[in-house]
Amino acid sequence: xxxxxxxxKRIKANQPQLVSELPDLNLLGSEQFDVLExxxxxxxxxxxxxxxxxxxxxxxxxxxxxxxxxxxxxxTLPELxxxxxxxxxxxxxxxxxxxxxxxxxxxFGVAENSGLWVTDDILGQRVAPFIxxxxxxxxxxxxxxxxxQQAYDRIGKMEYGFGTFIAGPSKTADxxxxxxxxxxxxxxxxxxxxx
Amino acid sequence: MSSEKIIQxxxxxxxxxxDVERVNWHDETLWFxxxxxxxxxxxxxxxxxxxxxxxxxKFNVLSNIHDYLVEFEANAQRNGIIVHWAADAKEHNExxxxxxxxxxxxxxxxxxxxxxxxxxxxxxxxxxxxxxIDSDLGEYIVQLRKEPPSHIVLPAIHLKxxxxxxxxxxxxxxxxxxxxxxYLTESARQSLRNTFLTRKVALTGVNFAVAETGxxxxxxxxxxxxxGAHLADVHIACMGFEKLIPKREHLGVFLRLLAxxxxxQPITTFSSHFKKPRDGKEMHxxxxxxxxxxxxxxxxxxxxxxxxxxxxxxxxxxxxxRSGGHSYHNAVxxxxxxxxxxxxxxxxxxxxxxxxxxxxxxxxxxxxxxxxHDQLYKWRQVLVKEGHTxxxxxxxxxxxxxxxxxxxxxxxxxxxxxxxxxxIPGMVxxxxxxxxxxxxxxxxxxxxxxxxxxxxxxxxxEKGNE
Ligand code: SF4
Numbered sequence: 001x002x003x004x005x006x007x008x009k010r011i012k013a014n015q016p017q018l019v020s021e022l023p024d025l026n027l028l029g030s031e032q033f034d035v036l037e038x039x040x041x042x043x044x045x046x047x048x049x050x051x052x053x054x055x056x057x058x059x060x061x062x063x064x065x066x067x068x069x070x071x072x073x074x075x076t077l078p079e080l081x082x083x084x085x086x087x088x089x090x091x092x093x094x095x096x097x098x099x100x101x102x103x104x105x106x107x108f109g110v111a112e113n114s115g116l117w118v119t120d121d122i123l124g125q126r127v128a129p130f131i132x133x134x135x136x137x138x139x140x141x142x143x144x145x146x147x148x149q150q151a152y153d154r155i156g157k158m159e160y161g162f163g164t165f166i167a168g169p170s171k172t173a174d175x176x177x178x179x180x181x182x183x184x185x186x187x188x189x190x191x192x193x194x195x
Numbered sequence: 196m197s198s199e200k201i202i203q204x205x206x207x208x209x210x211x212x213x214d215v216e217r218v219n220w221h222d223e224t225l226w227f228x229x230x231x232x233x234x235x236x237x238x239x240x241x242x243x244x245x246x247x248x249x250x251x252x253k254f255n256v257l258s259n260i261h262d263y264l265v266e267f268e269a270n271a272q273r274n275g276i277i278v279h280w281a282a283d284a285k286e287h288n289e290x291x292x293x294x295x296x297x298x299x300x301x302x303x304x305x306x307x308x309x310x311x312x313x314x315x316x317x318x319x320x321x322x323x324x325x326x327x328i329d330s331d332l333g334e335y336i337v338q339l340r341k342e343p344p345s346h347i348v349l350p351a352i353h354l355k356x357x358x359x360x361x362x363x364x365x366x367x368x369x370x371x372x373x374x375x376x377x378y379l380t381e382s383a384r385q386s387l388r389n390t391f392l393t394r395k396v397a398l399t400g401v402n403f404a405v406a407e408t409g410x411x412x413x414x415x416x417x418x419x420x421x422x423g424a425h426l427a428d429v430h431i432a433c434m435g436f437e438k439l440i441p442k443r444e445h446l447g448v449f450l451r452l453l454a455x456x457x458x459x460q461p462i463t464t465f466s467s468h469f470k471k472p473r474d475g476k477e478m479h480x481x482x483x484x485x486x487x488x489x490x491x492x493x494x495x496x497x498x499x500x501x502x503x504x505x506x507x508x509x510x511x512x513x514x515x516x517r518s519g520g521h522s523y524h525n526a527v528x529x530x531x532x533x534x535x536x537x538x539x540x541x542x543x544x545x546x547x548x549x550x551x552x553x554x555x556x557x558x559x560x561x562x563x564x565x566x567x568h569d570q571l572y573k574w575r576q577v578l579v580k581e582g583h584t585x586x587x588x589x590x591x592x593x594x595x596x597x598x599x600x601x602x603x604x605x606x607x608x609x610x611x612x613x614x615x616x617x618x619i620p621g622m623v624x625x626x627x628x629x630x631x632x633x634x635x636x637x638x639x640x641x642x643x644x645x646x647x648x649x650x651x652x653x654x655x656x657e658k659g660n661e
Binding site: 147167 | 258265388421425460
């Protein structure tokens with residue numbers, strides 16, 4: 001099968017003669033708003049829970065009192081080894097199917113849509129934030145940017161095999177537009193906003 | 196012209212229109228989504244600038260697409276992705292099947308991809324004995340019902356929870372008469388989780404592919420694309436070549452526009468960037484033409500290739516809302532589907548550009564500023580000229596053109612029209628006049644606008660001279 005040449009030839013013959021210039025992206029992303037407040041409001045609006053914390057101890061206490069520690073909790077953060085296991089990064093990803101809570105840390109968050117940028121190096125396994133029943137993501141307050149414009153400035157030429165913005169818990173509205181949380185992925189998302 | 200009998204949009208819509216309550220409900224549901232889009236758009240100060248920027252990026256893509264594709268392929272290959280090219284639907288399906296065959300796998304889990312709908316991949320694979328399960332909840336529902344999706348973003352928007360409940364009762368054994376969306380979603384979650392855990396091949400669509408980096412982005416709310424792709428050994432991603440954008444930074448523009456235009460959300464829950472396969476696993480990307488290069492060459496219609504498939508034009512379209520997605524007999528329904536479909540097959544889809552009021556609402560909401568209603572109007576002219584429209588419509592359009600082009604004829608036609616409507620109403624208010632089908636004809640004015648204007652402009656002139 002060698003359709004490549006044919007397709008490219010047709011495209012070349014049919015594309016507009018005059019090349020349109022790329023627009024200036026620097027004109028975008030100048031909106032002014034309170035980044036932390038916006039982040040929290042937007043996150044709540046899409047079904048996530050923002051929790052402000054001073055340090056990892058507060059995170060541990062929060063998890064202890066809100067999740068069943070007898071179930072399988074996993075994390076990539078050594079700071080949380082007291083409550084969650086760290087030795088799952090090389091196991092068969094299918095074996096993560098009984099995970100109750102995954103806790104990871106995001107590179108940064110985006111206020112305008114509450115998205116959190118994570119990549120495979122900090123996820124441990126790509127499927128980890130999707131397969132768990134619940135998901136918690138930690139982000140430093142200083143690592144919140146206003147809009148997607150700043151987000152991609154920050155990503156820049158970053159290397160990764162896989163990266164994703166996570167905004168809220170998995171959800172669907174496919175049945176008569178009624179919003180249901182927990183379609184296939186996490187049923188709930190806690191975002192720990194760290195000082 | 197093909198001889199097979201094709202159900203026209205108007206016939207299919209007439210069927211849909213029989214259930215008045217359901218039509219009203221469909222109309223309102225989509226308007227609700229459209230209203231969410233407005234609210235979301237108004238919250239962004241830069242909204243119009245964003246649309247303009249997105250539009251300009253897409254113009255740049257269209258004029259450079261050859262080079263961007265070459266660049267994308269090289270970078271994707273460097274990332275370890277296997278790249279395939281498919282000239283048409285048939286080749287697309289064959290390539291997907293060959294990958295399945297190579298791995299000797301008979302089951303696939305699929306996340307939403309309108310391109311595979313366009314290529315009728317499911318039917319093709321079924322014939323080859325391969326079981327495909329659609330994992331997007333809406334698609335899963337319509338798949339169980341053996342129906343195509345009726346909307347590109349909301350595949351089961353035409354169904355009520357009672358319908359879903361019935362379907363799930365039959366196929367998943369859920370409680371009869373339990374209509375609770377939470378309960379129904381949970382049942383699907385359990386069933387599909389088992390699917391994700393057992394499939395070796397996962398197929399996804401592509402929302403954006405980046406030439407500069409050789410990565411591609413898949414957006415979902417459910418996380419189904421990710422569940423499939425991260426658990427399978429082989430990930431196949433299928434894209435129309437127009438999905439390409441030049442640089443990674445341009446994703447910022449499109450991700451800000453896509454979900455807001457689609458459902459009013461600030462962004463989809465997951466915007467996943469796939470750049471390299473997992474260690475020891477395979478990632479394939481299929482770059483598909485299937486008529487797109489032809490559309491690129493049609494100057495009047497090439498802008499339709501800017502489409503990012505947000506569905507906003509459908510949600511706002513008064514005809515779509517009241518006729519239902521299935522009446523468009525094409526994978527992509529609504530205003531944009533009606534532009535794309537005649538490119539694929541003019542005779543089969545000649546009715547679609549007429550399924551519009553040309554009110555321009557679609558053009559106003561389109562996040563990449565496609566001149567949708569102008570293109571629909573242009574298609575009508577092309578289709579009439581090429582003889583693809585039904586006789587009655589062709590004659591009416593041609594007569595109209597003559598009348599409008601000639602002031603004397605227009606004058607006489609108007610006069611005789613008014614005479615007929617007033618004195619022999621039966622000649623107009625009958626089944627032959629399609630316009631009368633759903634409407635009361637208006638009372639006939641005593642004089643035409645032209646006559647009124649002549650008189651009044653004279654009067655005002657005289658007044659002005661006083
Ligand atoms: S034509 Fe515009 S509004 Fe319609 S689906 Fe495509 S991008 Fe969205």
